[in-house]
Amino acid sequence: MRPFSYARAADVATAIALVREHPSSAFLAGGTTEVDLVRQGVLRPGLLVDINDLPLDQIEDLPDGGLRIGAMARMSDVARAPGVVQRFPVISQALVLGASAQLRNMASMGGNLCQRVRCSYFRDPASPCNKRDMGSGCSALDGMHRGHAILGGSEHCIATHPSDVAVALTALDAVVHTTASGGDRMIGIDDFFLLPGATPDREHPLERGELITAIEVPGWPAARRSVYLKFRDRQSYEFALASVAAAIQIQDGTVTAVRLALGEAALTGRPATAASFAAAAREELAQAETRPMNAFKAVLAQRAIVRALSTLTDGKA
Amino acid sequence: MSTDVVTPAAERGPEAETAVLTVNGQPRELQVEPRVSLLDALREQLGLTGSKKGCDQGTCGACTVWVDGRRVLACLTLAVTCEGHPVSTIEGLAAAGDLHPMQAAFVEHDAFQCGYCTPGQIMSAVKLLEEGHASDDAEIAEWMSGNICRCAAYPNIRAAIRTVRDAAGGERR
Numbered sequence: 001m002r003p004f005s006y007a008r009a010a011d012v013a014t015a016i017a018l019v020r021e022h023p024s025s026a027f028l029a030g031g032t033t034e035v036d037l038v039r040q041g042v043l044r045p046g047l048l049v050d051i052n053d054l055p056l057d058q059i060e061d062l063p064d065g066g067l068r069i070g071a072m073a074r075m076s077d078v079a080r081a082p083g084v085v086q087r088f089p090v091i092s093q094a095l096v097l098g099a100s101a102q103l104r105n106m107a108s109m110g111g112n113l114c115q116r117v118r119c120s121y122f123r124d125p126a127s128p129c130n131k132r133d134m135g136s137g138c139s140a141l142d143g144m145h146r147g148h149a150i151l152g153g154s155e156h157c158i159a160t161h162p163s164d165v166a167v168a169l170t171a172l173d174a175v176v177h178t179t180a181s182g183g184d185r186m187i188g189i190d191d192f193f194l195l196p197g198a199t200p201d202r203e204h205p206l207e208r209g210e211l212i213t214a215i216e217v218p219g220w221p222a223a224r225r226s227v228y229l230k231f232r233d234r235q236s237y238e239f240a241l242a243s244v245a246a247a248i249q250i251q252d253g254t255v256t257a258v259r260l261a262l263g264e265a266a267l268t269g270r271p272a273t274a275a276s277f278a279a280a281a282r283e284e285l286a287q288a289e290t291r292p293m294n295a296f297k298a299v300l301a302q303r304a305i306v307r308a309l310s311t312l313t314d315g316k317a
Numbered sequence: 318m319s320t321d322v323v324t325p326a327a328e329r330g331p332e333a334e335t336a337v338l339t340v341n342g343q344p345r346e347l348q349v350e351p352r353v354s355l356l357d358a359l360r361e362q363l364g365l366t367g368s369k370k371g372c373d374q375g376t377c378g379a380c381t382v383w384v385d386g387r388r389v390l391a392c393l394t395l396a397v398t399c400e401g402h403p404v405s406t407i408e409g410l411a412a413a414g415d416l417h418p419m420q421a422a423f424v425e426h427d428a429f430q431c432g433y434c435t436p437g438q439i440m441s442a443v444k445l446l447e448e449g450h451a452s453d454d455a456e457i458a459e460w461m462s463g464n465i466c467r468c469a470a471y472p473n474i475r476a477a478i479r480t481v482r483d484a485a486g487g488e489r490r
Contacts, residue, residue, distance in 0.1 A: 008398070
C-alpha cells in the first residue's frame, strides 16, 4: 500500500477543515471500500481524516413519522433499530441483505452512499476506465459486463452503484444532509447519485470538504408495507444482479400509492393485480440497454418488480 | 464512540510513529505507519498470528477480530484507528490453559479441516450468539456468511454453534 498520513478528527469543523486544506485528502469512515481501494492503488490519498469519533451516529424517530439516520451510524445498528424495523422494513431488509455481519458492523451509512463501484475494471489500475482515468475508455462495454447496468449507463461507463440501502432510500425519497465550511445543505437522493453521462468520475455532487451528516427519510405510513427483494449469484454475501425496493398503498383493491426504486411506476389508479404490476414493470424496463452478457437482467428486473409488489399485496388487496 | 473527548487533530505519518493499542486487555506499544492494517500489526509486530490473512480484501473473514466488542475485519481496519478502541483476538478468547466453549465445540464437532479459517469462524460465532441470530441453521448460515471455509466444513461449524447455543440456553428464539 502506498504511504499516507493520518489524522483523527474529534469534531466536525476540524474534519471539514483538514480535508478542505489538503488537496489529496479524504474522509475515512468505516473504510470497508476505501482501505481496500487504497491497497489496490485505485485511490491514492495523501491524508486520511478519520471521522469515526464524530458524534453523528444517532438514529432518531422524527415527530412527523420520519427517520433521521446519522451519517456515522453503522449499517448493523440501523438495520436493528426498532423504528426502522417497524416503520421502514425496506431499509432494514436492504441493510441486512448487504455485505456480511462484520462489514455491516464497520460500514457507516454515509460511507455506504459514497462507496465506489465494484466494476472489476475500475478496481484494476491496469485496465482502461473512464471513472478512474477519464478519457482512457470503458473496458466493460465490450468486456465482462454481466453485472453491469441496463438502465442509466452511458457510452463512457456502465457500472452500477453497489449499495442495497441506496435503492431503498431512493424508493422512499430520502434526503442527504451535508455540512461544509460554507454551511449546510440538503440534497434529494435522486440528485445525490449522478448518472455517469460524460463525467463518470463524478458520482455525487459533494464538494471537497463537504461531509454527509445525516440521511432523513420522510414519514410515510405506507412504508410499513414495504419490501426489499434482491437477486444475486450467491445466496448471501454478494452484490445484486437486480433488486427492487417497493412500498405500496392499496384501498379497495386499487393502488393508491406506490414507490419503486426503479422510479415511480405508472401504477397509481390501476388495479392491484399481477397483470397491472407486469404491465408497469414492462414500462419501467422499456428503455433498458442490454449487452450480450447482461440481457437477462431486463427480464429479471421485471420479474423482481412483479414479485416484490405481489409479495406486498398477496391476500391483502 | 467517544463524543466528549476533544483532542487536537494531530497529523501523523506517513512514517512510523508510536501507537498504543489495547489488545486482549493489555496496552501494547508499537511503531506503525498509518497504512498498516490492524491485521498486519497484530501478526507482524505483536506476534499474534491467530488472526489469519486469507484474502486481505474483506471477502473471506479469516481475519475476524473484535473492536469495541463487535466483530470486524482486521484486514480493512487501519491499526492507528484502533487507538482508544479495545481489540480482542482469538488469543484472548479463553484463559490460559482453557478453551472457550466455542473452541471446545469446534474440536468436538471437527468443525474444520485445514483450520486456516477457524480463528475467524470462532471469533465470528461467539458474536453471532451474542447478537441472537442463531435460531436455526438457515439463520446461522446467513449471519456467518462473512466467514468462508474453503474446506466446506460448514455443517460441522453449524453443529458446533448449535451446541454452544443450546448449552447456553435461551439463545433459541
